[in-house]
Amino acid sequence: MAASLLPVAASSVEAGDPLLAYGARIVGDDARTRIVIDFDREPRFSVHYIANPERIVVDLPATAFGFPAKDLAARGLFKDIRYGKMDEESARIVLTTAGPVKLALAKVQADEAGKGHRLVLDAEMIDKRAFAELVKTQSWSDRGDAAQTTSAIPAPEKAAPGDFVIAVDAGHGGIDTGAIGVDTKTEEKQVTLAFAKALTERLNKEPGIKAFLTREDDEFLSLSQRVLIARQNHAGLFISLHADTLKQKDIRGATVYTISDKASDKLAADLAERENLSDQIAGKETVAEPPEVADILLDLTRRETQAFSISLAESVLNSFKDQVGTINNPHRHAGFRVLQAPDVPSILLEIGFLSNAEDEKLLLDEAWRGKIAGLLTDAVKRYRAAVMANGG
Numbered sequence: 001m002a003a004s005l006l007p008v009a010a011s012s013v014e015a016g017d018p019l020l021a022y023g024a025r026i027v028g029d030d031a032r033t034r035i036v037i038d039f040d041r042e043p044r045f046s047v048h049y050i051a052n053p054e055r056i057v058v059d060l061p062a063t064a065f066g067f068p069a070k071d072l073a074a075r076g077l078f079k080d081i082r083y084g085k086m087d088e089e090s091a092r093i094v095l096t097t098a099g100p101v102k103l104a105l106a107k108v109q110a111d112e113a114g115k116g117h118r119l120v121l122d123a124e125m126i127d128k129r130a131f132a133e134l135v136k137t138q139s140w141s142d143r144g145d146a147a148q149t150t151s152a153i154p155a156p157e158k159a160a161p162g163d164f165v166i167a168v169d170a171g172h173g174g175i176d177t178g179a180i181g182v183d184t185k186t187e188e189k190q191v192t193l194a195f196a197k198a199l200t201e202r203l204n205k206e207p208g209i210k211a212f213l214t215r216e217d218d219e220f221l222s223l224s225q226r227v228l229i230a231r232q233n234h235a236g237l238f239i240s241l242h243a244d245t246l247k248q249k250d251i252r253g254a255t256v257y258t259i260s261d262k263a264s265d266k267l268a269a270d271l272a273e274r275e276n277l278s279d280q281i282a283g284k285e286t287v288a289e290p291p292e293v294a295d296i297l298l299d300l301t302r303r304e305t306q307a308f309s310i311s312l313a314e315s316v317l318n319s320f321k322d323q324v325g326t327i328n329n330p331h332r333h334a335g336f337r338v339l340q341a342p343d344v345p346s347i348l349l350e351i352g353f354l355s356n357a358e359d360e361k362l363l364l365d366e367a368w369r370g371k372i373a374g375l376l377t378d379a380v381k382r383y384r385a386a387v388m389a390n391g392g
Contacts, residue, residue: 018062018091019043022116024072026081028123030098033076035121037093039063039108042117047106049134050283056095056103057283058121063091077101077123082281084175086220092175094283097123100131159210164384166203166211167230169240169338170196171275171348174220175282179245181354184364188354189218191363192241195351195372199239202373206381222279223337230344237312237380238346240338243363244271245355252356253325256313257348259306259340260333272334275348308345312383316347319379324372349376 023038048057065083074081080096105122159165170192172178178188196213203211214229215221221229230238246267263269313331320326339346351372352359362368 018064019060020064020066021083022066024067026072026075026078028076030076031125033078033123035072035095035119035123037072037119038067038111039117039119042108042110043119045106045108045119047103048138048140048283049102049131051132051135053280054097054100054131055280055283056097056101056123058093058095058106058119059086060091060093062089065091077125082175082177082283084177084220085218086174086282088219092220092283094175094281095121095123100126100128102126102131102134162208163210164208164237165233165235166209166237166239166380167214167226167233167235167344168196168200168203168211169214169226169230169238171240171242171338172278173215173218176220176278179243179354181360181363182245182249183357183360186354186360186364188243191243191351191354193218195241195243195369198369198373199241199376202370202377203380206377209380209384220282222282222284223276224279226338227341227344230346231341235344237383238339238341238344239376240336240346240348242275242348242350243352243354243359244274244350246353247355249355249357251327252353252359253327254320254330254352255327255350256316256331257336257339257350258309258313258331258333259336259346261335263334264332265329268332268334271350272336276335276337305341305343305345308387309339309347311386312345312379313347315379315383315386316349316376318382319375323375 020040021037022040024036026033026035028034043060043063046059048059049055050057062085072081072083074096077097077099078095079098081093082096083093084091086092101123103121104124105120108117108119110116111118170189172187172189172192174189176189178192180187181191193215200211200213203209212233214226226240227238257268257271263272310331317326317330320330336348339348352363354360354363
């Protein structure tokens with residue numbers, strides 16, 4: 001069963017009318033585990049297998065997941081279960097397994113009342129050789145592969161020749177929710193999108209500056225897609241916004257990160273490792289990097305570009321001084337894949353930490369969002385003036 005795709009029922013989804021997954025349950029043990037998901041009508045689906053680490057990906061049409069997260073908490077053969085939107089037309093369930101696993105059964109059947117349908121997934125253990133064969137022989141040519149490709153590249157509106165173009169990247173999105181707020185349980189992807197929209201709107205009020213969003217709604221973008229979008233739009237800056245969580249809940253404040261082949265400290269290294277897992281969370285295949293990239297990330301970035309990135313980071317922190325709280329040593333660096341554009345100065349800004357109750361309150365405050373957007377705009381204007389003064 002390399003991949004299965006069920007036909008669309010006559011009553012299937014119309015444009016703008018997503019499926020509703022209104023119930024879910026999981027039972028079983030380390031030998032066999034069953035997942036059942038209830039839908040309001042018959043879903044078509046496809047199944048794929050990904051190695052390193054071993055995952056099962058179930059692709060669906062646009063779907064609203066309306067059941068409590070605890071109803072599909074990982075157990076048995078599954079050590080992590082994620083589900084959510086990929087783009088306007090598709091959703092995905094990613095089952096990270098505890099070892100080589102296959103779906104012995106994957107089917108849709110009508111429920112007993114005849115009012116809806118349920119997706120039944122029965123997983124069982126297999127050996128590594130059998131799993132490798134599943135990965136090798138499957139096809140990604142069905143509709144489920146749509147989530148693996150880059151959608152139309154957004155472009156800044158009315159960008160004139162000579163405009164300073166800025167890509168504003170809202171971290172996470174879609175199936176990749178990011179961190180979860182300690183008090184309100186707000187998802188990081190919502191916080192970053194709200195900040196990205198506020199910053200873009202503020203930047204676009206400045207003459208000669210055109211900012212655009214890498215994502216405009218709750219959509220998943222791979223790390224490489226984010227970089228590609230910035231480069232194809234000839235961005236002069238790339239600003240990726242985040243609001244992570246830390247185990248140390250007392251740590252709060254903003255941090256600015258630039259790319260480096262060696263992390264400045266353990267906190268930066270751990271954060272980069274988590275952020276670089278975004279593609280894996282969404283069920284993307286791991287693409288092997290060229291040896292020179294894998295060995296030294298700095299080789300991917302021109303020294304001049306990294307110098308500009310550092311200059312931008314310092315300008316941001318100068319704007320924040322006495323206005324916004326920052327952590328100790330607020331300019332840090334690590335091997336963030338989203339900062340790898342070789343010709344676009346890039347920073348990753350942790351606006352605050354959702355693991356800290358005080359930071360969380362600020363992150364959800366619209367007025368504070370506006371204040372940060374204003375300070376970042378000031379930083380960008382100073383950076384731009386310095387670049388132009390130096391003949392950039």
